[in-house]
Amino acid sequence: MQIIGHTRFSVYSYGGSGTAGLNATQTTEEEYLAWLYDEERLAARTETFIEEVLPQLERSIDxxxxxxxxxxxxSSLLFLSRTNPR
Structure with a gap:
């Protein structure tokens, strides 16, 4: 059996379906980008992905x-990481 998983890790989709509860018609693109790439939000998502998701995937392979x-x-996430290194 083939199992395929998919994670959307802060995918830019202003005005699309991936705004995770933000109302893009009431939010400017700048506000959307500020929310999408907020350091606290990204830190929490990164920690969850690395500490929870990846180990579960590794155990699943077995x-x-x-x-x-x-x-x-x-690609804008990559640009952000290059211009604002931690």
């Missing part, structure tokens, strides 16, 4: 294979 996981992210 020599059986057939498990794939795709992590989607926006």
């Amino acid at each position: 020599g059986r294979g057939g498990i794939s996981h795709v992590a989607s992210y926006s």
